[in-house]
Each structure stands twice: as C-alpha cells, then as structure tokens.
Amino acid sequence: MGTDLSIQAVSVDYTLKGRNFTALSQASIDVPAGTTVSLVGPSGCGKTTLLNVIGGFIRATSGHVLVGGIPVSGPGAERAMVFQADAVFPWLTVRQNLLYGPRIRKALDSAALARCDKYLELMGLAAFADEYPKVLSGGMRKRVDVARAYVNDSAIVLLDEPFGALDDFTKSYLQDELIHLSLVEPKTTVFVTHDIEEAIYVGDVVVVMATRPGRVAEHIEVPFPRDRVASIKDSDEFQQVRQRIQRLLRQELTSAMHREDGAA
Numbered sequence: 001m002g003t004d005l006s007i008q009a010v011s012v013d014y015t016l017k018g019r020n021f022t023a024l025s026q027a028s029i030d031v032p033a034g035t036t037v038s039l040v041g042p043s044g045c046g047k048t049t050l051l052n053v054i055g056g057f058i059r060a061t062s063g064h065v066l067v068g069g070i071p072v073s074g075p076g077a078e079r080a081m082v083f084q085a086d087a088v089f090p091w092l093t094v095r096q097n098l099l100y101g102p103r104i105r106k107a108l109d110s111a112a113l114a115r116c117d118k119y120l121e122l123m124g125l126a127a128f129a130d131e132y133p134k135v136l137s138g139g140m141r142k143r144v145d146v147a148r149a150y151v152n153d154s155a156i157v158l159l160d161e162p163f164g165a166l167d168d169f170t171k172s173y174l175q176d177e178l179i180h181l182s183l184v185e186p187k188t189t190v191f192v193t194h195d196i197e198e199a200i201y202v203g204d205v206v207v208v209m210a211t212r213p214g215r216v217a218e219h220i221e222v223p224f225p226r227d228r229v230a231s232i233k234d235s236d237e238f239q240q241v242r243q244r245i246q247r248l249l250r251q252e253l254t255s256a257m258h259r260e261d262g263a264a
C-alpha cells in the first residue's frame with residue numbers, strides 16, 4: 001500500500017567555486033500512501049536534487065523528509081529509484097535483474113520469487129525472463145527497471161524522468177503500464193518529468209516547480225480517478241489542466257528572467 005511520504009521545508013545549498021547557492025528552497029510536499037505526485041518544472045529547478053534528498057543520497061541543508069513519520073537519514077531498501085538511463089545489469093538475465101534487490105538483502109524467499117513472476121507477467125517480460133538485456137529494446141529495458149523497483153517491494157518509488165529517452169509510442173505504453181501497476185499495487189510514488197501531459201496523466205497531484213531559486217510554485221489536483229486511459233488526454237478537462245500548468249510555468253520563467261535583469 002506504500003507509506004506516507006512528507007517533504008517538509010527542504011532546502012539544499014550547493015557550493016560552487018567557493019560560493020554558496022540555493023538549488024532548492026523550502027520545498028514542502030505531502031505524498032499520502034499509495035498515491036502518485038508528479039513533479040514538473042524546467043531544467044535546473046531542483047527536481048533531481050529533491051529526489052536525491054528523498055532517496056537519502058544527499059542531505060538537506062535544512063528541513064526534513066519523513067517516511068511513515070520517521071526522518072530519512074540515508075538510503076534504504078524501502079525507497080527505490082528509477083533513472084532516465086536504464087540501470088539494468090547487462091551480465092544478469094531479466095529474472096536475475098528483477099531479483100537483484102532481494103538477493104543482496106538476503107531475502108530471496110518464495111515471496112520474492114512469486115513477486116518476480118508476477119511482475120514479469122504484468123510488464124510483459126515473461127517471454128524474456130531468461131534473456132540478457134542486450135537483446136531488449138530501450139522500452140523493454142525500462143520495463144525491467146520499473147519491475148525491479150516493484151519486485152524489491154519498496155514502499156516508495158522515485159522515478160527521475162524515467163521515460164525521457166523513449167519514443168512517444170513506447171512512452172505512452174509505459175505510462176499506461178505504470179497506471180496499471182498503481183492500480184494493482186499502489187505505491188507511494190514521486191514521478192519527475194518535464195513533460196506536462198505525462199505529469200498530469202500519471203499523477204494524482206502535479207507539483208509545479210520553478211527556478212531561481214528552485215522551489216515549489218503550486219500544487220494542482222488532477223481531476224481524474226486513477227483508473228484512466230490515454231484518451232482522457234484529448235478531453236477538455238485534461239487540456240484545461242495542461243494549459244493552467246503551462247501558464248504557470250511561463251509566468252514563473254518570465255519573472256525569473258526579470259529577477260535576473262534586476263540582479264545584473
């Protein structure tokens with residue numbers, strides 16, 4: 001069912017050439033157990049930085065990330081990451097890739113094997129279970145990546161522009177498969193993308209981010225039930241949400257440019 005995830009006033013400063021700059025300022029987002037929040041925003045607004053804080057890979061300069069009410073202090077198996085570049089191991093078969101997490105945690109029990117079979121089936125990978133990744137297309141490798149996060153039984157799945165490198169058809173199929181997964185096994189999910197339609201389609205809430213400094217600009221509820229099909233993208237309601245987000249992003253970009261002019 002997932003676990004509640006709460007991001008509370010998280011700021012991250014980086015030091016670049018001896019100077020401090022704020023990559024993320026006071027980001028607060030709640031992701032209730034089993035729901036999906038999409039983060040959308042221009043390049044450089046701190047999306048990856050925020051995922052890395054949630055993943056426990058970098059520390060917030062201030063603020064907290066709570067998983068089930070407990071502050072995150074480092075990486076953990078209950079949080080799985082999926083990146084744009086697929087991270088499948090070429091020397092392992094598809095099945096071995098899926099079982100990697102349970103194996104290194106010494107939790108390769110019958111439940112893990114059953115989960116592996118379930119996700120091989122759900123992601124259309126069953127026929128490729130004993131193949132090596134080199135015979136798979138980019139879309140199939142991405143399925144291995146996503147399935148691995150689910151087989152690992154992590155309560156929280158963090159995806160950083162996972163479909164960014166795929167063609168439109170493959171991307172659309174994978175979005176549908178993600179929706180399907182979220183129905184059969186709801187997980188607390190943070191989905192980062194710079195594609196507005198994708199953000200709306202896969203999310204229960206879209207968090208719009210802005211730059212300079214990177215921050216949360218707005219939370220937008222998606223007015224569709226989780227059980228959705230690609231044709232909703234053509235509906236007026238969907239397009240209205242898309243336009244609203246597009247306007248927001250444009251406004252933010254314009255005011256960021258003005259701030260820069262002022263600073264120069």
Ligand code: ADP
Nearest residue numbers: 014015016023042043044045046047048049050
């Ligand atoms: P996004 O994923 O939204 O494109 P990032 O989180 O990757 O944004 O980056 C936010 C800002 O922080 C950018 O200006 C980026 O150049 C900067 N940045 C990211 N990682 C580091 C780092 N390790 N050191 C210094 N600056 C960084």
Ligand code: MG
Nearest residue numbers: 047048049160
């Ligand atoms: Mg990024």
